[in-house]
Amino acid sequence: MNFDNEFLNRIKIILGDEYDDFISSLSNEKITSLRINSLKRNTDGNKDARTVLSDDGTRFTTDIKWEPYGYIYTEGYPGKHPLHEAGAYYIQEPSAMSPVHYLAPAPGEKILDLCAAPGGKSTQIASYMKGEGILVSNEIDKKRAQILSLNMERCAVANALVTNMEPGKLSEIFEGYFDKILVDAPCSGEGMFRKNDEAIENWSTENVSLCSKRQTDILKDAVKMLAPGGRLVYSTCTFAPEEDEYQAAKLLSMGLKPVKVDLFEDMVSGDIENLKKVLLNCENLIEDKEFVDNLPQYISDDIKICSGRLWPHKVKGEGHFFAVFEKEGEITKGTKLYGINGRIREAGKAELKLFSEFADGFLSDKGKKLKGTPFMMGDQLYLAPEGMPGIGGITVMRPGLHLGTVKNNRFEPSHSLALTLSKEDVNYSYELVDDADNDDKEKNSRKAMEFIGGMSFRIPDLTKGWYLMTAYGYSLGWAKYAGGVLKNHYPKGLRIYT
Structure with missing residues (x-):
């Protein structure tokens, strides 16, 4: 140097x-380290992300004192693991x-x-x-x-x-x-x-x-x-x-x-x-x-x-x-909307009807309990979190949770929604890791990486509709089943080809 x-x-x-x-x-x-993402839920009874990474060759050495979910590692490639794309941790x-x-x-x-x-x-x-x-x-x-x-x-x-x-x-x-x-x-x-x-x-x-x-x-x-x-x-x-x-x-x-x-x-x-x-x-x-x-x-x-x-x-x-x-003074708690830009206007009945039809068919009762105000930006449906200020006059990249696209009288769920949900939030899911206990570490994650690369899968006898694709129990994206094929809906701009 x-x-x-x-x-x-x-x-x-x-x-x-x-x-x-x-x-x-x-x-x-x-020093190499990562922080386990506590927002990401694994409800499938599988191993947590740290255990999966350890099994796949990442060697954790030290906890980070000021961050309870932070860990130093010395070996392995967690940045190339499917759980990284699932958002299970942040490097x-x-x-x-x-x-x-x-x-x-x-x-x-x-x-x-x-x-x-x-x-x-x-x-x-x-x-x-x-x-x-x-x-x-x-x-x-x-x-x-x-x-x-x-x-x-x-x-x-x-x-x-x-x-x-x-x-x-x-x-x-x-x-x-x-x-x-x-x-x-x-x-x-x-x-x-x-x-x-x-x-x-x-x-x-x-x-x-x-x-x-x-x-x-x-x-x-x-x-x-x-x-x-x-x-x-x-x-x-x-x-x-x-x-x-x-x-x-x-x-x-x-x-x-x-x-x-x-x-x-x-x-x-x-x-x-x-x-x-x-x-x-x-x-x-x-x-x-x-x-x-x-x-x-x-x-x-x-x-x-x-x-x-x-x-x-x-x-x-x-x-x-x-x-x-x-700053001097006392915090005044409250969740009311910030008035200078007005209130978020709710989505219309037609858009909400299409989303409700999707939710009724593919989200569980737990998954339907999303908190916030649905609203439209162009043909995109978002869920504004409770208390979110109006967005007039603001250059916005992401206003709350992106639920999906409404066009041609149909609703298509977003990648954001998939990553926010867990297996218990949906009626249909498909686990991409065949055998988490298999000694062949590369084989364990191969199918998940193929999904991230855009591959669809021919699988018999599934119910028609949207499936939450998971890896080691963590949500990874959407696929839609029809004609014996789970058609890949992983965003093209995010695909990693291996």
Whole structure:
């Protein structure tokens, strides 16, 4: 690895005697880990996802202390397993799971993930919410917002509004609305150097400065959207104090209050002295250096109690920073719709009749108990979660749960609906794994991967209609049975050919 000398100089100033340990850690193998998706249900009595992966060669070594469903592994290829496409887990770096722990999401809350792509932290937040409340997951870049939307679908998140908005535009609509906000800000990516060569190549002091200015602007909008009594967690995957402690100081200057955090073993507190050391000994990257010079002494103590740094030579993970704040006031709970954009208008009788006919034929009594308001966007039927705000004036990628398509006087269920359901929610299902105890691991998942690749199956004597296709008991997609064939309805754009 070839690092910019200025970067090395800055790190040496911050770490002192620990510098050599840090540099050595960057030559170590990157940490691989995943988070089991608690939203994804296996009701078939089969093995859970972690057990299936273990049987298929993934070697789990360590639990992640700050995420009860997080596990480090050293062998195997869970990203190529059919359960990955089923949304049974999300491959996520350990340190990146820490900010959501301190956000402490809960069912029924209104939560914003402001810089959400590709979706690791949003799907993690959703798992804590257990399908109750409103999650707005926003991403300013359209292509990344599309990836975010697909990951929310894969992980069976039904109570989310995925948006593609500039923070400033979003704050005009949602002023004082959210109980909790996560700002995992775009940054210089120093904490990802061990796993991302491109981040090393793109590093410069100018980029650190640019990121710092952008982060301050984003945080101003985030504070505007935070409800009185609400909690805001700011995080980055960088070590640069201009992007870490400086932004924490900015949030304190905006009137937020520090929240004392209990750090896990080997985490260390943030420290405003990191910033002062860099400004004193390196190129001045902050235009308002006067702001730093005039910080009151108590700011230093506030930052220490509310923030944490994760260094790769200390924790089993990459570099990360987080800081936790609250706004003065008291949270007012309530699920009523946000009025500025009006209410979601329910779908018409004709569309609902077609969906009801599908539900009566293919969903069980349990599966019919979907909560929310059905509404149409073009020929697409969605289910808005209870309390979802109106979407007028918002660029929306995914407004709640996509139920399916209504056209030509018929209803076709969506891939999203399949991934949200479990075997007990439907009248007809088909298990693709022939023998989960077979010693031939490749044979176990072969049929499931063939389904993901678009293959249909000729099978005799099934009842005509829609089938929820499952792998190891986890829902994977739809097939429709007619004429002795289970016709594959796995979306063409998601198919993986092996």
